[in-house]
Amino acid sequence: MRQIAAALEIPLDLKWQQAAALQDARDFLMGSPLILNDDRFFSSDSTQRDIARRLYAEVRSLPIISPHGHTDPQWFADNKPFSNPSALLIIPDHYVYRMLYSQGVTLESLGIARLDGGKVEQDPRKIWRLFAQHWFLFRGTPTQMWFSHVFHEVFKIRERLTTESADRIYDQIAELLTQPGYLPRALFDGFNIEVMSTTESPLDSLQHHQKLRASDWKGRIVTTYRPDPVVDPEFPAFSQNVLRLGELTGENTEKWQGYLRALFNRRKFFASLGATATDHGHSSAITCDLSPADSETLLQKGLTGTITRDEAQQFRGQMLTEMAKMSIEDGLVMQIHPGSFRNHNPAVFSGFGLDKGADIPARTDYVHNLKPLLDQFGNDRRLSIILFTLDESTYSRELAPLAGHYPVLKLGPAWWFYDSPEGMRFFRERTTETAGFYNTVGFNDDTRAFPSIPARHDVARRVDCAFLARLVAEHRLDEDEAQEVAIDLAYRLAKKAYKL
Numbered sequence: 001m002r003q004i005a006a007a008l009e010i011p012l013d014l015k016w017q018q019a020a021a022l023q024d025a026r027d028f029l030m031g032s033p034l035i036l037n038d039d040r041f042f043s044s045d046s047t048q049r050d051i052a053r054r055l056y057a058e059v060r061s062l063p064i065i066s067p068h069g070h071t072d073p074q075w076f077a078d079n080k081p082f083s084n085p086s087a088l089l090i091i092p093d094h095y096v097y098r099m100l101y102s103q104g105v106t107l108e109s110l111g112i113a114r115l116d117g118g119k120v121e122q123d124p125r126k127i128w129r130l131f132a133q134h135w136f137l138f139r140g141t142p143t144q145m146w147f148s149h150v151f152h153e154v155f156k157i158r159e160r161l162t163t164e165s166a167d168r169i170y171d172q173i174a175e176l177l178t179q180p181g182y183l184p185r186a187l188f189d190g191f192n193i194e195v196m197s198t199t200e201s202p203l204d205s206l207q208h209h210q211k212l213r214a215s216d217w218k219g220r221i222v223t224t225y226r227p228d229p230v231v232d233p234e235f236p237a238f239s240q241n242v243l244r245l246g247e248l249t250g251e252n253t254e255k256w257q258g259y260l261r262a263l264f265n266r267r268k269f270f271a272s273l274g275a276t277a278t279d280h281g282h283s284s285a286i287t288c289d290l291s292p293a294d295s296e297t298l299l300q301k302g303l304t305g306t307i308t309r310d311e312a313q314q315f316r317g318q319m320l321t322e323m324a325k326m327s328i329e330d331g332l333v334m335q336i337h338p339g340s341f342r343n344h345n346p347a348v349f350s351g352f353g354l355d356k357g358a359d360i361p362a363r364t365d366y367v368h369n370l371k372p373l374l375d376q377f378g379n380d381r382r383l384s385i386i387l388f389t390l391d392e393s394t395y396s397r398e399l400a401p402l403a404g405h406y407p408v409l410k411l412g413p414a415w416w417f418y419d420s421p422e423g424m425r426f427f428r429e430r431t432t433e434t435a436g437f438y439n440t441v442g443f444n445d446d447t448r449a450f451p452s453i454p455a456r457h458d459v460a461r462r463v464d465c466a467f468l469a470r471l472v473a474e475h476r477l478d479e480d481e482a483q484e485v486a487i488d489l490a491y492r493l494a495k496k497a498y499k500l
């Protein structure tokens with residue numbers, strides 16, 4: 001049966017309705033078709049669903065604004081074909097391997113490079129088969145929703161991933177990746193991305209961004225200034241990083257004033273290549289207001305490796321305040337991404353390094369911790385700070401009241417573990433009544449998995465439309481206003497908040 005179905009060619013001259021019917025029949029015969037229902041994430045209540053469909057129709061084709069993410073600018077600078085399905089879809093995606101790791105699959109078998117150069121799986125097809133064998137683990141997770149979208153919409157796959165279909169799907173993706181339409185820039189254009197941000201350290205030369213600027217391609221990719229490696233004394237190789245910062249800028253970064261000038265100098269360089277924002281991934285939202293002399297002492301301790309945990313916390317806190325001062329001068333929007341206990345698993349960290357799915361959310365306080373910064377700059381309209389959280393309990397108790405009052409504060413979207421239908425819904429439910437929609441900033445995909453960008457934005461658009469549809473159905477908002485809000489959430493707010 002399957003061979004017959006697979007051999008069933010769909011003539012190109014059919015009307016689309018006939019072609020679609022034939023396609024459905026073929027999928028049915030294939031056994032386990034991959035279906036993307038057009039009402040996904042909408043309510044099953046027909047009143048709400050009808051409103052959500054109308055709202056979504058207004059936003060589904062809007063260009064994508066991707067103001068925060070972690071794709072590799074080199075992909076677009078060089079525009080070489082992606083090497084294989086596993087390197088594209090599995091290896092950069094720590095959502096994937098954290099789940100597999102939790103079920104006993106080793107990172108080596110997934111081809112994740114070891115820091116000691118030890119042996120790891122090199123055959124991308126074997127990695128793909130292992131992934132397919134464990135695909136059922138993702139049932140009900142956003143990863144399954146994103147992958148289904150990527151398979152269906154980007155790679156035109158019409159059957160579910162199983163151990164049996166793994167090779168066929170691998171071959172189809174591998175074949176498509178050799179075609180011009182699947183080069184990084186062509187995909188970017190095809191995804192209808194208006195602008196996308198990557199994230200770089202102040203130590204980065206930004207050579208790929210420079211190459212992009214010099215090219216004749218019209219795609220807009222900008223960098224974001226992420227100074228964690230040079231402002232966090234607990235970051236690996238902090239003191240070497242600070243010395244390197246000195247070399248790059250010609251400043252004496254072993255002294256507090258020279259260190260600050262060097263950081264400001266790199267911000268200017270980033271802004272010259274399109275950066276409109278900074279990003280800060282601190283473990284807490286602590287901010288400080290220390291004297292220059294105390295800051296100097298902490299810097300010296302950081303550089304000599306004699307800083308205590310508490311002092312490191314204070315130093316990071318002072319650096320958030322310093323970054324806010326610099327933002328008032330140069331206009332870069334600040335993003336604070338606190339509350340991740342990074343590298344929770346020491347064995348994974350020592351074997352494989354950062355960003356390997358071992359980051360765990362921790363309880364986060366904003367009301368007390370942000371006060372030193374807000375006391376100084378909370379009312380300064382030249383400054384804009386976008387707050388994120390991994391602590392959902394703070395949405396209605398701390399974040400919405402703060403953002404619903406201080407002019408400098410806005411709320412970033414549901415982030416990371418909450419970048420999911422339930423997480424987004426909960427975010428709107430807990431923040432809208434106090435902060436409204438206009439103290440939020442639209443959606444961030446925050447991803448390393450480039451092909452999933454349209455999928456992620458589509459989920460956000462659908463969930464927001466479903467939320468708005470409920471307000472309309474309950475007569476809490478008129479539909480024409482909901483329509484305007486839907487467009488703001490999908491497109492206009494991100495552009496405005498990030499000055500893109």
Ligand SMILES: [Zn+2]
Nearest residue numbers: 068069070446
């Ligand atoms: Zn990020």
